[in-house]
Amino acid sequence: MKAIIGGTGVYGTSYDSRVEKIKTKYGEVEVDVINIDGEEIVFLARHGKKHSVPPHLINYRANIMALKEFGVKYIYATAAVGSLNEAYAPGDIVVIRDFIDFTKSRPVTFYDGGDNGVKHVDMSDPYCRNMREKFYHYSKELGLNVKGEAVYICTEGPRFETASEIKLYKNFGDVVGMTSVPEVVLAKELGLCYASIGIITNWCTGIDGEIAIHDIQGSVDKNRERITEVFLKVFKEGLDQDNCSCNNSIIEL
Secondary structure, eight states, X not given: OEEEEEOTTOOOOSSOEEEEEEEETTEEEEEEEEEETTEEEEEEETTTTTTOSOGGGOOHHHHHHHHHHTTOOEEEEEEEEEEOSTTSOTTOEEEEEEEEEEOOSOOOOSOOSXXXXXXXXXXXXXXOXXXXXXXXXXXXXXXXXXXXXXXXXXXXXXXXXXXXXXXXXXXXXXXXXSXXXXXHHHHHHTTOEXXXXXXXXXEOTTTSSSSOOXXXXXXXXXXXXXXXXXXXXXXXXXXXXXSSOGGGOEEOO
């Protein structure tokens, strides 16, 4: 089964769906299940359908565990991001290939010791290589312009970053967001294939003038349906875990 996690500005789809509530040891999660040509696809609004949950309080463990327990193996996610790379302007689409974590206070693993034990997860390819390549391929086929790939700087939020912070981050990455970590890490811990597509909504503070203008909804609306169309095309054409290491990333010492 496949799933889409919608980030800021992406709270649902235009398809008919039914609501399912999934109980996990980390909490209950509500998802929409869409039926497209006889195949069920799960949609999860990361911040809630009314954007009611800030990034630092999202129950990431419940979300990813719920998808796993519902039978999901493949996840595409969208992420509204700011750009600190002058080559990527608001409105552009990028494929996230790696991350650097600057979060501070989030539960970041399922393996806290005790009954779950102590395990480590390989991060050499955090965002599924196979799903990234397929997104590039079908974007070209369907006419969606992908500007390039990006390293994602993840900050705690919910505040935006200062100009001095962005000056520092610019040495390490291309875009800044508040949600990809620990989401991508948790997916990898459960052996799920996970890929994230960045929708650039603004210049980061200090990159283009004194004030960053955040036209988040406008930038997302411009690309949301096209990105979803590519996701569904990849899902329809089929995925497997033979061309990546996502289901074999746990390292036990």
